Amino acid sequence: MKYADMAQAQAAVLIAEMEKGHSFLPFLKPGDPALVNGLPYNPTTGKPYRGGNMVMLWIAGMVDGYEDRRWLTYKQAQAIGAQVRKGAKSVPLRYVIFPDKEEGQGVIMSSKPRPFFFNVFNAEQIDGMPAAPSREALAPEQRNAQCEALLRGSGAEIVHGTASPHYAPGSDRIGLPHPERFVSYEAYLATALHELAHWTGHPSRLNRDLSGAFGSLSYAREEMVAETASHILAVELGIGHDVSQHAAYLSMWIKIAQEEPGYLYQAAASAEKVCDFLEIERYRHAPLVVEPEQALAPEALPVPVVRSMPEMGISF
Incomplete structure (x- = not known):
């Protein structure tokens, strides 16, 4: 599925939720800090996904009912001795590279960014995943x-x-x-x-x-x-x-x-x-x-x- 098609499909999910009277962010749990969903993140780097990728994973987690916030690629799962289950459906994400090119004495950013696509799976779709780390509980x-x-x-x-x-x-x-x-x-x-x-x-x-x-x-x-x-x-x-x-x-x-x-x-x-x-x-x-x-x-x-x-x- 093309990224634009994915955006269209996920927008339809949000529209359906909003028409029920839910917020723009119906996949987020309100109120108590112990109940709100954290940010989707990659356990290999410990960093949250950003921008449109973050929204993609928020919505995918809502639709499929995932409580685990960890998302990683097939190879990343294998690298830690885990295995994506057969038939598991991935979520397509992308990142964009702005290649540099020389011009005169300086370096400027190319006007033609290159998107790269990759697919991730939720930790609940993967066998052999270690337990998710917990944050320090602050008063x-x-x-x-x-x-x-x-x-x-x-x-x-x-x-x-x-x-x-x-x-x-x-x-x-x-x-x-x-x-x-x-x-x-x-x-x-x-x-x-x-x-x-x-x-x-x-x-x-x-x-x-x-x-x-x-x-x-x-x-x-x-x-x-x-x-x-x-x-x-x-x-x-x-x-x-x-x-x-x-x-x-x-x-x-x-x-x-x-x-x-x-x-x-x-x-x-x-x-x-x-x-x-x-x-x-x-x-x-x-x-x-x-x-x-x-x-x-x-x-x-x-x-x-x-x-x-x-x-x-x-x-x-």
């Missing part, structure tokens, strides 16, 4: 501290005391109600991460289109990016993520999936850029395979300006 205050450190480290200006959460591109500020107005402190942090994802789209940063009015397709596209990015951030920081609050966007997301099935993967790629820009690696929850990195001391990070005053802006 709630430790998880929250990691999230707080990322928010401070971003340098974003956060204004507390607003009626609703929003990011205002004109003033380049995030507005949030006071934490006690949320159902939990984790819910407050998850909302802050969502607005921080929008903040990265400012022209001085990742320069995404933030001009769309509520109800427009451009607005829905940006919301899709922010929702995907904030989910990745929340899972990686271990605070959990609730995807049940986006009923207002479902009709627009269905329209995007119908007309632009490839945008599901573009949104994921943009979400990865958000996470890279925010340097999630510095703050993330303990890695799955490599030794946990020493946590950064929150007091060593810059603190954004925080005010308590009403702020008018665009609500996402």
Whole structure:
């Protein structure tokens, strides 16, 4: 199956779920950090899959009911003494190489990227796989501290005391109600991460289109990016993520999936850029395979300006 055909087929799966009233990310479990799905990753490298590949594996895991987040190639399974079961169906993924070419005294990137395709299997399709490693269980205050450190480290200006959460591109500020107005402190942090994802789209940063009015397709596209990015951030920081609050966007997301099935993967790629820009690696929850990195001391990070005053802006 061609990659475009795969995108079309998986978009159809998402459309069917959204038409049932589920979120754009119906394959993600909301709420408790102990219940949310982590990111699909390769146990050989210990690194999560990225962009469109990540979405491919998220959806495949949902459709087939896999709880294991490990995905690897046939040869990688054999290399560790495991064996893919006969008849197991793989998931096609791709990566793109931008070959360099000489021009004058410098090296520029070729305008013709070369895609390479490979197939992976879930660990539940493979006999002889070792038990999946578990992450270090952090106490709630430790998880929250990691999230707080990322928010401070971003340098974003956060204004507390607003009626609703929003990011205002004109003033380049995030507005949030006071934490006690949320159902939990984790819910407050998850909302802050969502607005921080929008903040990265400012022209001085990742320069995404933030001009769309509520109800427009451009607005829905940006919301899709922010929702995907904030989910990745929340899972990686271990605070959990609730995807049940986006009923207002479902009709627009269905329209995007119908007309632009490839945008599901573009949104994921943009979400990865958000996470890279925010340097999630510095703050993330303990890695799955490599030794946990020493946590950064929150007091060593810059603190954004925080005010308590009403702020008018665009609500996402």
